[in-house]
Amino acid sequence: GNSVTQMEGPVTLSEEAFLTINCTYTATGYPSLFWYVQYPGEGLQLLLKATKADDKGSNKGFEATYRKETTSFHLEKGSVQVSDSAVYFCALSYGNNRLAFGKGNQVVVIP
């Protein structure tokens, strides 16, 4: 089947720290991979995407590389800000425009 696994638990870190959120996937075929972000009280927004192996998606200082050999798409940012506090979802696309989401990680950045 198609599924996404994100690391357990919230992530709390200080401003300017390095952020990593792990994401691994199981899929049939060759899915596209996404990171969505949900700010408090809002819907999800696409943060970045990658459509094939070794592609690197990037946006707003965040990066993730599509690693087929390790079936991973880890999200990284070198220096987080308080405004990056949000819930982050990893997702993959499969047949009929469908998305499979991970459970999400709450990120809290402390000034």
Place this chain on the structure above:
Amino acid sequence: EAQVTQNPRYLITVTGKKLTVTCSQNMNHEYMSWYRQDPGLGLRQIYYSMNVEVTDKGDVPEGYKVSRKEKRNFPLILESPSPNQTSLYFCASSLSFSDTFYPYNEQFFGPGTRLTVL
């Protein structure tokens, strides 16, 4: 402004009282979908629609109905709500595969509807 709108944003109701959550998009998207978000479970798809009059079940369709009579609207109907349907609901839309050369489909999400069933 391109957007997906949902109404109501907040709703408290009682078990068994039929309700409808509306969803509308102004981007001429063929594809629309409903998700529910629950703590520790992420987003799970309820129903989706590839185009007008074409709908299909997602991962958790039990207790829900949908219809797609117009391209822009995709209402979610709870005929007899129960407390286990208390959740945060999101509508989303995107272009279908046939309308883009890109092998991905960015889904645009509405702001969410927080439903409480007592």
